[in-house]
Amino acid sequence: MAERTKSSSSTRRYCPECGGELLYEPETRNLVCTSCGLVYDRYLLMQKRREIREAIAKSLREPSSPELERIKKRREYLQWLMEQ
Ligand SMILES: [Zn+2]
Numbered sequence: 001m002a003e004r005t006k007s008s009s010s011t012r013r014y015c016p017e018c019g020g021e022l023l024y025e026p027e028t029r030n031l032v033c034t035s036c037g038l039v040y041d042r043y044l045l046m047q048k049r050r051e052i053r054e055a056i057a058k059s060l061r062e063p064s065s066p067e068l069e070r071i072k073k074r075r076e077y078l079q080w081l082m083e084q
Pocket of ligand 1: 015016017018019020033034035036037038
């Protein structure tokens, strides 16, 4: 059963790298991880997105890969991040 409430910008997001909470900084329009301190600006987001896309392509060739679910999750985060 899908317990999906409004899955848009009002929900909390977490760092794809470490799982820490991300805070949006309106001044810089960056997202900052409160846990590892990583700053997500648009350039980094695009880079990460490309990495994940490549990882997905690779894991699709091995459908049983346990990595795949994790990668998919990270991609969802990044898609949300890109919309900010
Ligand atoms: Zn982090």
